[in-house]
Amino acid sequence: MINLDQLPQRAEKNISVRVKSAAERAVRQGHPWVFEDSIIKQSHLGNGGDLAVIYDRADNNFLAVGLYDPLSPIRIKVLQSLQPIRINQGFFADKLRAAQSKRQPLINTETTGFRLVYGESDGFPALIIDRYGNTLVLKLYTTAWIPHLKALIQALQETVIFDDLVLRLSRALQSDRLNVARLYGLGDGQQLIGDNPSGEVEFVENGLLFQADVKAGHKTGFFFDQRDNRSKARELAKGRRVLDVFSYTGGFAVYALAGGARSVTALDVSEPALETLRLNVDNNGFSVDQVDVIAADAFEGLRGLIAAKRKFNMVIVDPPAFANSRASMRNAVLAYRRLVEMALRLLAKDGVLVMASCSSRINADMFYQLVTRTAAVAGFQLDVLEKTSHALDHPIAFAEAEYLKAIFARVH
Ligand code: SAH
Numbered sequence: 001m002i003n004l005d006q007l008p009q010r011a012e013k014n015i016s017v018r019v020k021s022a023a024e025r026a027v028r029q030g031h032p033w034v035f036e037d038s039i040i041k042q043s044h045l046g047n048g049g050d051l052a053v054i055y056d057r058a059d060n061n062f063l064a065v066g067l068y069d070p071l072s073p074i075r076i077k078v079l080q081s082l083q084p085i086r087i088n089q090g091f092f093a094d095k096l097r098a099a100q101s102k103r104q105p106l107i108n109t110e111t112t113g114f115r116l117v118y119g120e121s122d123g124f125p126a127l128i129i130d131r132y133g134n135t136l137v138l139k140l141y142t143t144a145w146i147p148h149l150k151a152l153i154q155a156l157q158e159t160v161i162f163d164d165l166v167l168r169l170s171r172a173l174q175s176d177r178l179n180v181a182r183l184y185g186l187g188d189g190q191q192l193i194g195d196n197p198s199g200e201v202e203f204v205e206n207g208l209l210f211q212a213d214v215k216a217g218h219k220t221g222f223f224f225d226q227r228d229n230r231s232k233a234r235e236l237a238k239g240r241r242v243l244d245v246f247s248y249t250g251g252f253a254v255y256a257l258a259g260g261a262r263s264v265t266a267l268d269v270s271e272p273a274l275e276t277l278r279l280n281v282d283n284n285g286f287s288v289d290q291v292d293v294i295a296a297d298a299f300e301g302l303r304g305l306i307a308a309k310r311k312f313n314m315v316i317v318d319p320p321a322f323a324n325s326r327a328s329m330r331n332a333v334l335a336y337r338r339l340v341e342m343a344l345r346l347l348a349k350d351g352v353l354v355m356a357s358c359s360s361r362i363n364a365d366m367f368y369q370l371v372t373r374t375a376a377v378a379g380f381q382l383d384v385l386e387k388t389s390h391a392l393d394h395p396i397a398f399a400e401a402e403y404l405k406a407i408f409a410r411v412h
Contacts, residue, residue: 002185002186002190002192004149004150004153005150006185007146007147007149007150007184008047008049008146008147008184009147010047010049010050010051010147010148011046011047011050013044013050014050014051014052014053014065015042015043015044015045015046015050015051015052015053015068016042016043016052016053016055017034017039017041017042017043017052017053017054017055017076018039018040018041018042018054018055018057019034019038019039019040019054019057020038020040021057022038023035023038023039024054024056024057024063027054027063027064027078027081028063028081028082030081030397030398031078031398032066032077032078032120032125032397032398033074033076033077033078033120033125033400034054034066034074034075034076034077034078035073035074035075036073036074036075038075039075039076040057045070046068046070047068047070047147048067048068048069048070048071048142048143048144048146048147049067049068049069049143049144049145049146049147049148050067050068050147051065051066051067051068051087052065052066052067052068052075052076053065054066054076062082062083062084063081063082064076064078064079064080064081064082065078065079065080065081065084065085065087066078066079066080066125067079067125067126067142067144067145067148068144069126069142069143069144071142071143071144071178072142072144074126077120077125077126077142077144078120078125079091079123079125080123087148088151089151089152089154089155089158090155092124092148092151092152092155093155093158093159095122095123095124096116096117096155096156096159096160097159098122098123099116099117099122099123100116100159100160102122102392102393102395103116103392103393105392106392106393109206110204110206110207111204111205111206111227112131112132112133112203112204112205113130113131113132113133113203113204113205113210113212113222113224114130114131114224114227114393115128115129115130115131115224115225115393115394116129116130116131116136116160116393117129118393118394118395118401119141119401120397120398120401121394121395121396121397121398121401122395122397125142126140126141126142126144126145127139127140127141127142127145128141128220129156130214130219130220130221130222130224131162131203132201132202132203132212132214132220132221132222133201133202133203133204134161134162134163134164135162135163135164135165135166135194135196135201135214136156136160136162136164136165136166137165137166137167137168137214137220137221138152138165138166138167138168138192139167139168139169139170139219139220140167140168140169140170140173141170141172141173142170142173143173143178143180143184146180146184146186153165153192153193162193163193163194164191164193164194164195164196164201165191165192165193165194166189166190166191166192166196166199166214166215167186167187167188167189167190167191167192168188168189168214168215168219168220169186169187169188173188174188189214189215189216191215198213198215199213199214199215199216199217199221200212200213200214201213201214201221203222205224205227205230205251206227206230206231206234206255208254208255208258208284209280209283209284210222210249210251210254210280210283211249211276211279211280211283212249212276213272213276216272217249217273217276218248218270218273222249222251223248223251223318224391224393224394225358225390225391225394225404226251226252226318226356226404226406227391227393228388228391229252229354229356229388229406230251230252230255231255232354232386232388232408233252233255233256233259233314233316233354234255234256234258234259235259236259236314236352236385236408237255237256237257237258237259237260237261237314238259238260238261239260239261239262239313240256240261240262240312240313240314240351240352241261241262241263241265241311241312241313241314241348242256242261242263242264242265242312242313242314242315242316243264243265243267243305243312243314243315243316243343243346244256244264244265244266244267244316244318245267245298245301245302245315245316245317245318245319245339245343246267246268246298246317246318246319246320247266247267247268247273247274247277247318248268248270248273248277248318249273249274249276249277249280250266250276250277250278250280250281252316252318252354253266253277253280253281253291254280254281254284254286256314256316257281257284257286257290257291258284258286261290261314262313263290263291263292264290264291264292265291265292265293265294265305265310265312266291266292266293266294267294267296267298267301267302268294268295268298269295269296269297269298270295271295274293274295277291277293278291278293298319298339299338299339299342302339302342302343302346303342305346306342306345306346310346311346311347311348311351312346312347312348312351313347313348313350313351313352314347314351314352314353314354315343315346315347315351315352315353315354316354316356317339317340317343317353317354317355317356318354318356318358318406319335319336319339319356319357319358320358321358321359321360321403322335322336322359323359323360323361323362324359324361325361326361329361329362332359332361332362333362333370336355336357336362336367336370336371336374337370337374339355340353340355340370340371340374340375340378341374341378343355344375344378344380344411345378347411350410350411350412351410351411352385352408352409352410352411353382353407353408353409353410353411354406354407354408355371355406355407355409356404356405356406356407357404357405357406358403358404359403360400360402360403363402363405364387364389364402364405367405367407368387368405368407371407371409372384375409375411380411380412381411381412382409382410382411382412383409383410383411383412384407384408384409385408385409385410386407386408387405387406387407387408388405388406388407388408389402389404389405390402390404
């Protein structure tokens, strides 16, 4: 539990800012980022989380208001453009209500776990909120939200029904450099509201039961972004021997079993994730005997399966983001290619390849080309069944919000 009154407050005085014309144009068109080198003039330095108000250079009219973030090259994270508005609990509550109603269609699909707020695209830059049944997980990617946490949490209590609220911090925010724990008493996995010492939660996705660790699991505990792809995998799984590479806690594996897969082999480097995978298989009434679990590095594990001449009728590859920086792009491309090559070699005749990428720097076209070219060079013909993008709870309001793409293909 935490006393929200102890957190720093934003300054009363807003920072007034003038930005270059290209940045003005972008903001006017709804882009939520203003980079440090776009700022021409600012009234005073200010602190993280102070409100920065951008005025049009030509007529001095209000252009936008955002969170000032001196620790990030994305110096202003826009909250609202064109219409001036007070940034307070009421403002956040309105955004939360809009985010909830956008997800209404999902709530009717036997799904109690989903992303309630997806950052900028829902009006909350550098912040996400995932719902796991009655537990909300709030993940921060900037310290600029800290002075607004109290208003945000009160807005959540006003608009959303929940029991528990857990805080997660991005890797940068967990670093010693930012010292969030020491300065503010905030920590990754901290319970902000409610009481659940273990962090274990249960939720339902398309009628299937899952367990997640919202305090120590990857991201916020589960990867809701793949929900629609998992459904498609379920539709294609009947009678197949399925290999789930980068299985994590078994999202795809459980759907494959639900779709009538003959067997599932799950490969992941994380032992705790594979422990939860076994639980998730069992909790849905499937036998753990149907699942072969391999705890290993994916590349090594795949080499081992190839050496053992194993064959599958469906191979799902859902790697972590290999390309988070421009510098890592080249290695990422090599890694994706290698995964496609190995997956193809493990497929039996008329097998199905499901290949996903969550690297935002590799765009969808690049990725599809990479997959089809790699296959062609290796002598395989791909019959593309579907190319997919984001699910409803991960709306794409500006180009950089798009990161997930997947390709489903029958292989000859
Ligand atoms: N398909 C999953 C999500 C995958 S997330 C789902 O639907 O829920 C990516 C996974 O890759 C994580 O579980 C992580 O443990 C695993 N991982 C990361 N690097 C790895 C490596 N080198 N070898 C094997 N697994 C790895």
